[in-house]
Amino acid sequence: MKLHDDLPVDHHLSQVYRIGAGLCGVALLVFGCLGLADGLPVFSTSGERVAGLSSNGLLSLVSVVTAVVLIGGAVIGGNVASTVNITVGTLFVLSGFVNLALLDSSANLLAFRIPNVLFSFVMGLVIATFGMYGRVSGKLPLDNPYWRHRHPRRAEEDTTSALARRAGPVALPGPPV
Structure with a gap:
């Protein structure tokens, strides 16, 4: 589907995708920058608290990269923003499940704790919902x-x-x- 043929530039769906990607991207960017500014050890599995969540340098870097992807989708807009939102949201939910399984193990490279897992689930559902708005429904x-x-x-x-x-x-x- 070529969205530029089917969805006008000023269509309200494009704004929903952009706003969702932008807001979630900015939140992740702030979290990642706070972790990087604290100079957290990159591969610490214990992590330190940043904005109420456990973090290390690797999680901060992953957060910044994810934020750049979301903000890039917001800048492009349209179907790209929607697809980016759905993909990133799905990856967040999957990350929550994987990191839930890795809690309290030496393989916990992102220093996740239960609040991080819950945040990953909630943020993933929010991002995916923004991407699916007006695109996936029976009505x-x-x-x-x-x-x-x-x-x-x-x-x-x-x-x-x-x-x-x-x-x-x-x-x-x-x-x-």
């Missing part, structure tokens, strides 16, 4: 570009009937009544 409106892409025949019929309604009644040739 998409008929003018939604994603609905139109999935149902091209009905979309064409709707467009044809809408054009006919705009044209008004058609005068047929013949004797006046």
Whole structure:
């Protein structure tokens, strides 16, 4: 699907994707920068508290890189921002499950603790929800570009009937009544 053909630049869905990616990206950027500014050890599995969460240098770096990806998606906007949000949100949820399994082990390279796992789940769901808004639903409106892409025949019929309604009644040739 080519969004630039189906979704106008000023369509409200693009703004939702951009705002979601931007807000979540800024939050992650602040968290990552705070950890990097504290000079945390890179591979410490015990971690230190930053903004209420356990962190180390590696988690701070991963947070900054993820923030740059989200903010980049927000700058580009449209379908790219939506896809970035869905992908990053899914990765956050998966990271929560993986790091839950790694708690209290030497393989806990990101120094996760239970609050980090909960944050990962919540942040992942928030980011993914921003990306899926207006794109994944059973009740998409008929003018939604994603609905139109999935149902091209009905979309064409709707467009044809809408054009006919705009044209008004058609005068047929013949004797006046």
